[in-house]
Amino acid sequence: MIKVAINGYGTIGKRVADAVAAQPDMEIIGVSKTSPSAEAFVAQSRGYPLYIADIGRKPDFEKAGIRVAGSVEEMLTRADVVVDATPGGVGAKNKPLYEKLGVRVIYQGGEKHLLAGFSFNSSCNYAKAIGRQFVRVVSCNTTGLCRIIHLVDTAYGVKKVRATMIRRASDPGEIKRGPVDAIVLDPVTVPSHHGPDVQSVLPTIPITTAALIVPTTFMHMHVVMIETEKEADREEIIQLIESHPRLGLVRPATGITSTAQLKEYMQDLGRSRADLWENGIFQDSVSVVDGHEVCLYQAIHQEADVVVENVDAIRAMIGEVTDAETSIAITNKALGFTAI
Ligand SMILES: NC(=O)C1=CN([C@@H]2O[C@H](COP(=O)(O)OP(=O)(O)OC[C@H]3O[C@@H](n4cnc5c(N)ncnc54)[C@H](OP(=O)(O)O)[C@@H]3O)[C@@H](O)[C@H]2O)C=CC1
Numbered sequence: 465m466i467k468v469a470i471n472g473y474g475t476i477g478k479r480v481a482d483a484v485a486a487q488p489d490m491e492i493i494g495v496s497k498t499s500p501s502a503e504a505f506v507a508q509s510r511g512y513p514l515y516i517a518d519i520g521r522k523p524d525f526e527k528a529g530i531r532v533a534g535s536v537e538e539m540l541t542r543a544d545v546v547v548d549a550t551p552g553g554v555g556a557k558n559k560p561l562y563e564k565l566g567v568r569v570i571y572q573g574g575e576k577h578l579l580a581g582f583s584f585n586s587s588c589n590y591a592k593a594i595g596r597q598f599v600r601v602v603s604c605n606t607t608g609l610c611r612i613i614h615l616v617d618t619a620y621g622v623k624k625v626r627a628t629m630i631r632r633a634s635d636p637g638e639i640k641r642g643p644v645d646a647i648v649l650d651p652v653t654v655p656s657h658h659g660p661d662v663q664s665v666l667p668t669i670p671i672t673t674a675a676l677i678v679p680t681t682f683m684h685m686h687v688v689m690i691e692t693e694k695e696a697d698r699e700e701i702i703q704l705i706e707s708h709p710r711l712g713l714v715r716p717a718t719g720i721t722s723t724a725q726l727k728e729y730m731q732d733l734g735r736s737r738a739d740l741w742e743n744g745i746f747q748d749s750v751s752v753v754d755g756h757e758v759c760l761y762q763a764i765h766q767e768a769d770v771v772v773e774n775v776d777a778i779r780a781m782i783g784e785v786t787d788a789e790t791s792i793a794i795t796n797k798a799l800g801f802t803a804i
C-alpha cells in the first residue's frame with residue numbers, strides 16, 4: 465500500500481484524502497491543518513490521523529475535542545508521497561522541509577511550475593512523472609484545457625487554441641471572497657496564466673487564453689476554439705469525447721444549459737460532494753467551423769477535476785503502474801466514477 469499524507473486538509477486536500485482512501489493500493493496515513501475548524505472534525509470522523517503545522521497549538525485542538533497525532537514533520541516522515549494542498553505559495557515555503565526529508569511531493573496549481581519543475585496531467589504526460597520527487601498537478605482550468613486539447617491534438621493535430629475562462633468567484637464555503645456584483649477581468653492583460661500553464665504540460669501547443677471572474681460558486685465555464693491541422697468531424701469528436709474516461713457530455717436531453725443545473729445533476733446522481741470530476745462538455749455546443757475549427761463550451765468543477773489527477777500522480781511517482789490508462793481505470797473504478 466502506498467502511504468499518502470495530505471499536507472493541507474482544505475477544499476482540495478479533503479477531497480484527495482477521500483479519493484486516496486478509496487483506492488485499493490493506497491492509504492491515508494495523516495492529514496494536516498493549522499486551526500481546529502470544521503474540517504478538523506471531518507478528518508476525525510473519517511478516521512484520518514490529524515497532524516498540525518504548529519505543535520504549540522495542540523492544546524487548542526484538544527480543548528475543541530480534536531485528537532492530534534503529532535506535528536506535520538512527523539507525518540511527513542511516515543509518508544511515501546505527500547500531497548501538498550496548502551494555500552497557494554505555502555507549498556513553496558514547505559519545500560526546504562520536503563528536501564530535508566527526501567520525501568516525494570505533489571504540489572497544486574497555486575504553486576509555480578518551476579517549484580516542481582514538472583507539471584502533470586494524467587491523460588497527457590503520466591509516464592513522465594514516473595520516479596520523480598516533485599510533481600505539480602496543474603490548476604483546475606488548466607487540467608480541463610489539457611484534457612480536451614490533447615484529445616483534439618491526437619486526432620487532428622492542433623494548429624492554434626483560443627480559450628476564454630469564465631471563472632467562479634469563490635468556492636461555496638468562502639464567505640469573504642467576491643465579487644458580489646461585478647465581472648472582473650482576472651487578469652486585465654492577455655494571456656491569463658492558463659495558456660502558459662497548458663504549455664507547461666503540452667509544450668508544442670500554440671494557445672492564447674483570457675479569464676474573467678463572475679459572481680458564482682459552482683464551476684468555471686470555458687469557451688474553447690481549437691484550429692486543427694487535419695479536417696475535423698463533429699460526430700467523430702463526440703465519439704472521442706464519449707470514449708475518454710475524464711471527458712463527459714452534457715446531453716441535450718437532460719435540458720441542462722448552466723453550471724447550476726449541472727451541479728444539481730451531480731448531486732442527484734449521488735456523486736461524493738456533488739463533484740464533477742470530468743470536463744462537462746455541452747454536446748450541442750460541439751461544432752466544427754469551416755472543417756478546421758472545433759468550438760465548444762465546457763464546465764469545469766474547480767473543486768473536483770484535479771482530485772483524480774492527484775491520485776494518478778501518486779501512482780505515477782511510485783512507478784509500479786507505468787501507463788496512464790491503467791491508473792485512470794483504477795482511480796475511476798475505486799470512486800465509482802463513469803464520465804457522464
Ligand atoms: N479551491 C479550488 O478551486 C482549487 C484550488 N487549487 C489549488 O489547490 C491548493 C489548495 O487550495 P484550496 O484547497 O482551495 O485551499 P484551502 O484554503 O481550502 O485549504 C488549504 C488547507 O491548508 C491548510 N494549511 C494552511 N497552511 C498550512 C500549513 N502551513 N501547513 C499545513 N496545512 C496548512 C489549511 O488549514 P487551516 O484552515 O487549518 O489553516 C487548509 O486546510 C492551492 O494551490 C490552490 O491554488 C487547485 C484547483 C482548484
Ligand SMILES: O=C(OP(=O)(O)O)[C@H](O)COP(=O)(O)O
Nearest residue numbers: 573574603604605606631633766
Ligand atoms: O485553480 C483554480 O483556478 P485557475 O485554474 O483559474 O487558476 C481554482 O479555481 C482556484 O482558483 P482561485 O485562485 O480563484 O481560488
